[in-house]
Amino acid sequence: MAETKQLSESLEDYLEAIYNLSRAGKVARSRDIAQILDVACASVTGALKLLSQRGLIDYEPYGNIYLTEKGLQQAQSVVRRHNIIESFFVNVLGVDKKTAQQAACKAEHALGPIVISRLSSFTDFSSYYIENESDFISDFQKYCRLKGL
Amino acid sequence: MAETKQLSESLEDYLEAIYNLSRAGKVARSRDIAQILDVACASVTGALKLLSQRGLIDYEPYGNIYLTEKGLQQAQSVVRRHNIIESFFVNVLGVDKKTAQQAACKAEHALGPIVISRLSSFTDFSSYYIENESDFISDFQKYCRLKGL
């Protein structure tokens, strides 16, 4: 039941979707997950079985879907990575929210702990630096405009 | 022959490996590609057939492997993305070369043109800014040390 193997990108996406639905107050349902991930319902069922086998969700056919403690932790880890990346894209690079969101969905599977931790620090540092030293991000935005980006 | 479909991550990796071997002066050989990508030779053969079908390499069984003009362009596009990402990780975030290299290999498939272009600009801007205004990257490195990163 409690297989502790690295999750595939795909299964991380399912876990993330379930987490986000739960957070939104809703009970996660196959239909909603399918819609979020843009896949067929049948594909969701397959993924739910795998997540259940790994002990990350509680799931019976036709029943409600709940994250287990272990599933919650893994989901939070994915979401944390996602947020760090998205925040960097938006707040430092000045990328629009939607593009940043999409890019973060992909990149969250690609970046390991060292890079994630640095990225997080860099975004934090930026706000700190701007308040206390110099507004290099405004300067960067000006630089982008100058280059027509 | 000249199928113009998006390359999979895997095929982009093979193309990149062939490009890097060619640049290193060597003729790309299956064995070397297998070693770089950490896969079996049989897997390389399969990939070479696909790249050949798409008109990206010139390839006959047991023969030498050469990038076509089209293949060269696609390879350069991948390598360019890779370099932008790696350079940002090393020069801005201060991540060690090896970790940066590995992370860039993954991220190069995940980041689209908008983010890549901003990232490139940000790294350029950083060097410019440091020379002319303020050394915020040194300050960032200090900040990391302070936080024990």
Added chain:
DNA sequence: TTGCAAAGTTAGGCACAGCTAACTATATTA
């Protein structure tokens, strides 16, 4: 020049992740 080791290929298999079509369970509402 032949004969063996290394390189490369082929065949066949597996896991993953998606799909459609057909079926079953659940929920709504007339």
Added chain:
DNA sequence: TAATATAGTTAGCTGTGCCTAACTTTGCAA
């Protein structure tokens, strides 16, 4: 409460990308 629409599942197929084992080709050395 019975009929029906919606949600969810199952079965079976596809494509990708890897593997091993067995084979072929190539190139080098005796």
